[in-house]
Amino acid sequence: MARTAIWTSISAALTNDIAEGRYAPGDKLPTEAALSARFGVNRHTVRRALAAMADEGLVHARRGAGVFVALTPxxxxxxxxxxxxxxxxxxxxxxxxxxxxxxxxxxxxxxxxxxxxxxxxxxxxxxxxxxxxxxxxxxxxxxxxxxxxxxxxxxxxxxxxxxxxxxxxxxxxxxxxxxxxxxxxxxxxxxxxxxxxxxxxxxxxxxxxxxxxxxxxxxxxxxxxxxxxxxxxxxx
CATH class of the missing domain: 3.40.1410.10 (Chorismate lyase-like)
Structure with missing residues (x-):
């Protein structure tokens, strides 16, 4: 049976955090280092999960500032x-x-x-x-x-x-x-x-x-x- 990619699981977990209100629109997500520690993976895996969420319009990155939950237009x-x-x-x-x-x-x-x-x-x-x-x-x-x-x-x-x-x-x-x-x-x-x-x-x-x-x-x-x-x- 095919295994779920780790980055997919991270994306799903963070998406659930947003849906449950743990991170509100406009909030900054934890740093890549903090997320790497939370999920026990390297930063590249976290970065791929965040990129997938950005493609779905759930988050957006600000250069030098971090990754933020997208606002409802x-x-x-x-x-x-x-x-x-x-x-x-x-x-x-x-x-x-x-x-x-x-x-x-x-x-x-x-x-x-x-x-x-x-x-x-x-x-x-x-x-x-x-x-x-x-x-x-x-x-x-x-x-x-x-x-x-x-x-x-x-x-x-x-x-x-x-x-x-x-x-x-x-x-x-x-x-x-x-x-x-x-x-x-x-x-x-x-x-x-x-x-x-x-x-x-x-x-x-x-x-x-x-x-x-x-x-x-x-x-x-x-x-x-x-x-x-x-x-x-x-x-x-």
């Missing part, structure tokens, strides 16, 4: 109204944002075109990190016309919410006019912030938001971690 609607906190709350996740940078500078040609400005006009740039249940799911960059919203950076810093900050600047509602989605590979900086491996798949969204008069007010880029978000498209 978060449903994230892409429609006319894209509201981060509302979307995550509706999906049963705890939303949070981390401000990485806020600055005012001259618009480049592409930014100016998207916002109906002239190249060199001042814009506010908001770089940040979106989290769900304390796990990073996306990096973003939002660009706004500075002349129309002179105090926007201060409001974002105080509220940590674009919607609340724009409301303070007289914008009661805004909607998405255009969205472009493109598959990319994470560069070193993106991988560091998103806690993924450099070169891992990410999905870039580029969009323009407009006010009730269809005037562009925000030019945004978002880079979603490919294994943590399921983008859904709707018309609302």
């Amino acid at each position: 978060t449903d994230y609607p892409i429609g006319r109204r894209v509201r981060f906190h509302q979307n995550l709350t509706a999906a049963g996740r705890a939303p949070a944002k981390q401000v990485l940078a806020l600055e005012t500078r001259a618009a480049d040609a592409r930014e100016a075109e998207a916002l109906s400005l002239h190249a060199g006009d001042p814009v506010h740039v908001y770089d940040g990190l979106s989290l769900a249940d304390d796990q990073p799911i996306a990096l973003f960059r939002s660009i706004f016309p500075a002349s129309r919203f002179p105090d926007l950076c201060d409001h974002i810093a105080e509220t940590n919410s674009v919607t609340a900050a724009l409301k303070r600047q007289g914008i009661s509602d805004y909607t998405r006019a255009t969205t472009r989605l493109t598959a990319k590979q994470a560069n070193a900086t993106q991988a560091l912030h998103l806690r993924i491996t450099e070169g891992a798949p990410i999905l870039r969204s580029v969009g323009i938001n407009v006010d009730t008069d269809d005037t562009p007010i925000e030019f945004g880029h978002t880079w979603f971690a490919g294994d943590r978000v399921t983008l859904t498209v709707n018309n609302s």
